Amino acid sequence: MTELDSTAFELLGSTGPFAELVSGFNVREPQLRMAAAVEQAIDAREQLVVEAGTGTGKTYAYLVPVLHSGKRAILSTGTRHLQDQLFHSDLPRVCEALGVQPKLALLKGRSNYLCLHRLQLTLEEGRFARRRQAAEVQAINDWSGRTRTGDVSELSDVPEDAPVWPRVTSTADNCLGSDCPSYRDCFVLKARRRAQEAEVVVVNHHLLSADMALKEEGFGELLPGAEVVVIDEAHQLPETAAQFFGLSLGSRQLQQLARDAKAEHLREAGDMQNLPDSADALDKAAADLRLAFGQGNRRLPWKDIRHKPEVESALADLRSVLEQLRTWLETAAPRGKGLEGCWHRAEQLAHKLARVCAEADGEYVQWLETYTRSFAIHLTPLNVAGIFQQQLARLPATWVFTSATLAVGQDFHHFTGQLGLHEPHTLQLESPFDFQSNSLLYVPPALPEPNSPSYTGAVMDHAEHLIEASGGRAFLLFTSHRALQAAADRLQESEYPVLVQGQMPKRELLRRFRELGNAVLLGTSSFWEGVDVRGEALSLVLIDKLPFAAPGDPVVQARIDRLREAGGNPFMEFQVPGAVITLKQGVGRLIRDAADRGVLVLCDPRLLNKPYGRVFRRSLPPMPLTRELREVEAFFAAGMTDKGEQARA
Template sequence: MAVLATHATSTVAALLGPKGPLAKQIPGFAPRLSQQKMAEAVATALAENRMLVVEAGTGTGKTYAYLVPALLAGARVIISTGTRHLQDQLYQLDLPVVRRALAVSARIALLKGRSNYLCRYRLQTIEESGRLATREQVADLRRVRAWARRTRYGDIAELAEVSETSALWPRVTSTVDNCLGQDCPQFSDCFLAKARREASAADVLIINHHLFCADMALRETGFAELLPGAEIVILDEAHQLPEIASHFFGKSLSGYQLSELARDTVVEQLRDAADFVDLRRRAEALDPAVAMLREALGLGDRRVLWREVAGRSSIREAVERTTDALERLREALKEAAPRGKGLESCYRRSEDLAARLALLTGMEEQPDSVRWLETRGRGFGLSLTPLDIAHTFRARLGTQPSAWVFTSATLAVGDAFTHFAARLGLDDYDALRLDSPFDFVGNTLLYHPTGLPDPASPQYTAALLEAVLPVLFASRGRAFLLFTSHRALQEAAGWLVGRMDYPLLIQGQAPKAALLREFRALGNAVLLGTASFWEGVDVRGEALSCVVIDRLPFAAPGDPVLQARIESLRRQGDDPFVSYQLPQAVIALKQGAGRLIRDVTDRGVLVLGDPRVISKSYGRVFLDSLPPMPRTRDLQRVEAFFGQ
């Protein structure tokens, strides 16, 4: 690994300086030395076709720092983000501003995964079949139908009147499994095909990590040519890449996919093979088999290793019944396939699902990977996840002779990028770590409550809340309480009721975006959240003045993928805690702590309850990875901070 010199040379730094075009174009633009340093590092990597890893602390302005040199490079650029929200922000706000400021004429395109686009064919089939389960779905269908007549892009995010969690969306969007491709009778009007055509002609293409990894892993027809043509690839929010890539380099199968095959087969049978009654009977026989398998997997929501349940007679019986029902359906679909493109697609899907079911439920273990299952509500999923994607990911990068930039606010553990780079197989890369330009010494305080029991104690959450309640009074609400488990969140929600007068918002009561809007509008609320609120949440100003983190965010020890990784590392002679669990927890803590200070004028207190951060030797690793925040164990100092 080469470590870049951080002095800013003239050209790109000047563009981001006080007299540069961005300062003239953007009201209130504040030049930042760290932003200029990053821009120069990116410009060097692009010019020399190098790989660059950059941690840019909150407030660096990393988006402009990579957009300016990327647009000036005169090359084809792919920018991949961790979330659709940032994807939209880049496309609608940031890129147009920088393009105008630099007076460049680069063509910009936005491409999302296929499930984000309305499928006209599937909308037509659901209208013809009339098979909807609830009145809510019927009402949503009416709204989608009206929107379909006026939309230009077919991006389902346009239709705010239909919840993003509506059960209708999977019925009117396509998947890799059920898309008919160029055989679709609606292909000439396909929104996804249009988006891909625009993407192929763009100079700057904005995608997300799921799409990026899907392309690497699957090489979907029509999208496989996007990455080979790119001379520059920038991956923002890159800390999410290892987990997303692990998913796409594995295999999975859900009960929903099996039921969807049965449902689609019935629709296509009515359309093109009305006389083939046995096909419909076989499709309808798959659903009770899938339901039997779900019941055999056990009640409640859980994630377990497949090997722990694979030998149970009830599960073997349910797997055999599902396998037989799927095979009978496959045989009938093979006979019916020549009658229509939809039936032909269903036949191909049945073959693929049968192969995946056999792989994921067989008795033979798969090398260098772990098989596991997840149950949630009435659904289930079976997965095979590779334990190490480093070799695969690095090999895929090697097929793209591009400049690569990986950036995020949380990539390093201490000053080192070793953990992140090892997970993706990065070896010959340049590295740059930039601290946040915000005044953490003057504007923040890190509070460790005294007298808390061990986090494993059943009394821990109540004891933490007793210690935190005076802080919430001092902060006048205006707080996030971030938990490492839903169980602790629910316990806290019950405990806080009646103990304070501030509005209490709880994850799950409403969609995430709605909760955040209400939190900002109220100005004195206390919001309780778990994983999804630890990152990608931006609340600026006084509405958020306190962040409480209940425990050091070590991954749940019972997680089946973590269990398998720990076993694998031990077999290799590594210490799994030092080489994997600790670095992962440090990066997660940095994400949670990063919710506190989002702007130069923000002030706030971070409460880190877990006593292990002080009592254990590894606590120093966590503290050294946080911004330079003054620390205290004195509640009065916290109260004085808020009283200033």
């Protein structure tokens, strides 16, 4: 089948329904090519990998052939926010244009749904660290009588990161299943039933990976029946899959068990005082182990800390009190289903604790992650390719993987190798935006080497001039929190509003950035992607360094060691490709619409003075390159002149 034979090509063309029904719809040649490729993959039941540059319109490019095919489909996105957008906005619009009415369902992980039983336990317990938490629980209780879905995103009055949510939602560990007194009204159960009956189901990568790896999310009955699986934002999938194909034990799981055991004790076995005492002991033992790990937020190999005397002692205490609580819960289990569930959880956590602390084989890396008041011990596979390929082999559907950032230059091997995809069809589509006319790439001259102590200061010297030239409207991306904080300190006296990651939730920061119109936003890590600011509010994106993964990260270091042992070149085979993908994500924040204009500033001198810099440059959009600040100033001045002429006209 050629593109001209494609039905999807016709539907998205100038005479198709979208041109007539969708306001502002423009025919885009890359979108047509992608739609035709997806349609062909569906017909032939093949694997397809598509890199679709910003502005391609990839969502419609896969939705149109999927919905037109009438096949049962699963659509997986990177985040819950993108899930909501796909389900509530894009899908209904495409269905209307095509004149089809398939059964649609939105399915999230169980932690996204209110648990009526746990809400009741929390209300009965009545203990809250702050008055605000009591008010939030009451707001949740009032909402529980109104909501039809129980999706916590409906309740905007309670922040999504509020500490109260884990107390009123369930996990695979603490769910009572059919023994729950609220089973018939369970929102998770209702969502799963809708998904099982639907023809198109929208999930996210966490849920998809959890089901593949664990079969504990109630989604296993859906995947085998799917004829088409589309993975959007596919560049995120390898790392997400690694989380779920491994094993983790965290202090929050232990402390949640302690809290639930005490709550169920009050309901079902109030005379067994030894039980809450044991639960308190577990809570304290988890806190003591966190103290034994030392201060600060860290990620380090488990072998570097496991044999420290204070850690060994705290671990021994944790094992002892967990076993003690397990014994009491076994005795209490006949009193009620809640206590029985806690008993099984105690057994599972004891098993997890033994596994994550035991000597791992060479296919996994053991590592520790610490936060201010919590910790997690992880057992992570070094490579998920074999595991993922096994999953694909048992699910003979069409698989479409798409993102704006999958290739290194024109090579897809880094991505396909991570997932074990064997010779899939690949398609690379450049953005339809006019980067030659509407953008400029500036590499500042005379910067020190990135490992120099004076580097961030030198970057900010340039940044201050650039922010002045752009009139604010800037997004500064950093590769470390330390550089981010140094930049924030430097800009305290800026004449422009300065917004810093961590000041408030990401969504609120972006809302304020758009509304202010001349702000400077500083971010790192998660801000490299998922930021969509169109128009004049964002005209300058500055990136401080090429975003190589920190070699001190235990998972990164273990993968480097594995490649080196196998005779490979970890830098060129792993570190550079990973940094290229991340850089492309950051660069993609600048031009989000055909009318956008802006300057990309890449401060890292290695882009031009190292041989591997060519790999990065080949992966960037076709932006004119300059090293002259006056050319940047002229670019912004020209934009101001254009606006003035438009206003006079």
